[in-house]
Amino acid sequence: MSAPVSLRGVSQAFAGSRGGRLALDGVDLEVAAGEFVCVVGPSGCGKSTMLDLLAGHTRPARGDVSVAGAGVRGPGPDRVMVFQEHALFPWLSVRDNVAFGLKNAGVPLEERDATVATWLRKVGLADAADLHPHQLSGGMRQRAALARAFAMRPQVLLMDEPFSALDAPSRDRLHVELQELWAETGVTIVFVTHNVREAVALGDRVIVLSSGPGRIIGDVPVTLHRPRVVESERVVALSATVRRLLDAADQLGISAPREGGDSYVTI
Numbered sequence: 615m616s617a618p619v620s621l622r623g624v625s626q627a628f629a630g631s632r633g634g635r636l637a638l639d640g641v642d643l644e645v646a647a648g649e650f651v652c653v654v655g656p657s658g659c660g661k662s663t664m665l666d667l668l669a670g671h672t673r674p675a676r677g678d679v680s681v682a683g684a685g686v687r688g689p690g691p692d693r694v695m696v697f698q699e700h701a702l703f704p705w706l707s708v709r710d711n712v713a714f715g716l717k718n719a720g721v722p723l724e725e726r727d728a729t730v731a732t733w734l735r736k737v738g739l740a741d742a743a744d745l746h747p748h749q750l751s752g753g754m755r756q757r758a759a760l761a762r763a764f765a766m767r768p769q770v771l772l773m774d775e776p777f778s779a780l781d782a783p784s785r786d787r788l789h790v791e792l793q794e795l796w797a798e799t800g801v802t803i804v805f806v807t808h809n810v811r812e813a814v815a816l817g818d819r820v821i822v823l824s825s826g827p828g829r830i831i832g833d834v835p836v837t838l839h840r841p842r843v844v845e846s847e848r849v850v851a852l853s854a855t856v857r858r859l860l861d862a863a864d865q866l867g868i869s870a871p872r873e874g875g876d877s878y879v880t881i
């Protein structure tokens with residue numbers, strides 16, 4: 615139910631007004647099967663670009679992207695993306711939203727219904743199955759998006775700031791619930807956020823990217839007991855360390871660190 619993820623020497627460029635513009639430069643990242651890795655970095659540093667590459671929505675300009683040892687050539691059911699918003703189809707009920715991917719994958723009706731019911735129960739939406747997205751709170755919408763993602767039994771879950779539009783209490787609850795679902799399923803998670811505390815609260819490791827073009831400037835293991843919450847003293851303390859890495863990179867104008875060089879930090 616989980617797969618390792620690897621980016622080796624990955625660079626990505628987009629056409630700009632004055633020729634090609636690098637969004638990611640020489641990114642090397644290994645994520646073990648079942649690991650929960652968070653990626654932080656300033657706006658525009660290439661976090662979503664990295665997820666798009668893993669999802670197979672785009673191909674790298676240079677380097678290799680692989681999942682479970684096989685090169686990523688396009689989207690696949692082994693990798694599911696969860697976005698900040700606009701994730702649900704407004705014209706479908708919660709139940710049908712969660713069933714959507716399963717139906718497309720040809721899962722028979724009976725099995726589909728059972729899977730949908732299971733995941734709606736796990737995310738606390740059993741009573742909201744017949745509602746439509748506009749009838750849900752932001753937190754409920756993201757719960758439905760999580761149910762839809764987990765119901766597909768992906769090997770890798772790619773999460774792009776999924777909780778950043780939520781109020782703090784909803785976000786805090788979802789942090790705990792996501793950690794529980796992750797522990798239960800063993801799925802590999804790559805979670806992108808610009809919120810350092812969120813990254814430390816959720817991740818086994820926090821990967822720190824420099825401002826664009828994104829390069830890895832830090833790889834911070836988090837060994838604190840789970841489930842963690844953003845307000846915990848230890849999360850706050852470790853977040854300050856990650857914050858300092860980001861600030862130092864900013865002040866030094868770091869844009870070209872290399873592993874082993876002065877600007878690459880492993881804690």
Ligand SMILES: Nc1ncnc2c1ncn2[C@@H]1O[C@H](COP(=O)(O)OP(=O)(O)OP(=O)(O)O)[C@@H](O)[C@H]1O
Binds near residue numbers: 636637659663664
């Ligand atoms: N399809 C595209 N075409 C052209 N430029 C792009 C495209 N996608 C991303 N970029 C550029 O690549 C850089 C990285 O963008 P990306 O969205 O990956 O950053 P990010 O770290 O996710 O930012 P944010 O935190 O603001 O969401 C930016 O300069 C962005 O403008």
